[in-house]
Amino acid sequence: MALLDELQRPLRDLRISVTDRCNFRCVYCMPRSVFGPGYEFLPRAELLTFEEIARVARVAAELGVRKVRITGGEPLLRRDLVRLVEMLAAIPGVDDLTLTTNGALLRQYARPLADAGLKRVTVSLDSLDDAIFRAMNDVNVGVDVVLEGIAAALEAGLSPVKVNAVVKRGVNDHTIVDLVRYFRGTGVVVRFIEYMDVGTTNGWRLDDVVTADEILARIAAEFPLEPVEPAYPGEVATRWRLRDGSGEVGIIASISRPFCGGCTRLRLSPEGQLFTCLFAARGHDIRALLRSGASDADLRAFIERVWSGRTDRYSELRSAETVGLPRVEMSRIGG
Ligand code: SAM
Numbered sequence: 001m002a003l004l005d006e007l008q009r010p011l012r013d014l015r016i017s018v019t020d021r022c023n024f025r026c027v028y029c030m031p032r033s034v035f036g037p038g039y040e041f042l043p044r045a046e047l048l049t050f051e052e053i054a055r056v057a058r059v060a061a062e063l064g065v066r067k068v069r070i071t072g073g074e075p076l077l078r079r080d081l082v083r084l085v086e087m088l089a090a091i092p093g094v095d096d097l098t099l100t101t102n103g104a105l106l107r108q109y110a111r112p113l114a115d116a117g118l119k120r121v122t123v124s125l126d127s128l129d130d131a132i133f134r135a136m137n138d139v140n141v142g143v144d145v146v147l148e149g150i151a152a153a154l155e156a157g158l159s160p161v162k163v164n165a166v167v168k169r170g171v172n173d174h175t176i177v178d179l180v181r182y183f184r185g186t187g188v189v190v191r192f193i194e195y196m197d198v199g200t201t202n203g204w205r206l207d208d209v210v211t212a213d214e215i216l217a218r219i220a221a222e223f224p225l226e227p228v229e230p231a232y233p234g235e236v237a238t239r240w241r242l243r244d245g246s247g248e249v250g251i252i253a254s255i256s257r258p259f260c261g262g263c264t265r266l267r268l269s270p271e272g273q274l275f276t277c278l279f280a281a282r283g284h285d286i287r288a289l290l291r292s293g294a295s296d297a298d299l300r301a302f303i304e305r306v307w308s309g310r311t312d313r314y315s316e317l318r319s320a321e322t323v324g325l326p327r328v329e330m331s332r333i334g335g
């Protein structure tokens, strides 16, 4: 019997954030004004060990998880990550193992990650305009570095590679079509993400959001589009095929078309908190349990309790009242 939450949603995906640190300071995620030199990241002893992470993942797989995504912060900053990939790849039931990265270190890690059993990667790249990209990551990393990472991923067989681009009005919205033009014909699927009110530090305003309809209209003006059926129920991106057959794009429209009804994702933070929603204010501490000699049956009962009591549907309820509420930062929970 599938484990269902209060809204009858099964547990299918586990997103594991392995670090709260990042080598970028994307303006919409870790603005420098907050994540500056004085910012206190989690001390090492607070982080779950790889053994602890793999144990949670194994129990979650027994409860229905089929897809595991490694994220962060920047996951490739976590020392020895390849070893964690090996451990997760060996878990029975996990048939999709993937990772989201900003791509800066991907050239170096693509091959070892693939050899360790990683199936695919998603690379974030907000614009092909070098000046705009450097301004958005705010650490002066150029587009060429990320493109080399994507090439290395394709070469290592980590495909299909997906590219995520967050669209912020007045910042990169005029460069959307360039990404589509560049990646058509390569098999790389570009997915545009509506700028979200995650965390409480990015100064989010509804006016900064470019909606799915607007993004689609801009693309369709150059490349006519037709809808593609979802690959599986609950897929977060709506998919569109370029009518000339040269590729596909996706839109993740958390703001204008919320998809909570199909949300089957559980999130594990670097310090071992389980979150049932990207916008949750607090998590459920599984680390305490792990470090107090709990059995697998105890862990299982804990996850079952957390999931079965889940009622989250933040994006569907988003309103003027929800904007100021406390919630976890994106760089900790991992998107
Ligand atoms: N550092 C990795 C990366 O950037 O790919 C993984 C973690 S990052 C938090 C995961 C995804 O969240 C990225 O694709 C990023 O663009 C997206 N993201 C971060 N802040 C966002 C926001 N405010 N709205 C929408 N997407 C956001």
Ligand code: SF4
Binding pocket: 022, 023, 024, 025, 026, 029, 030, 072, 073, 074, 102, 124, 330, 331
């Ligand atoms: Fe780092 Fe990713 Fe956040 Fe950018 S989006 S600051 S790369 S965690």
Ligand code: SF4
Binding pocket: 259, 260, 261, 263, 276, 277, 278, 279, 312, 313, 314, 315, 316
């Ligand atoms: Fe899932 Fe929460 Fe996002 Fe809704 S708002 S799709 S419940 S993570």
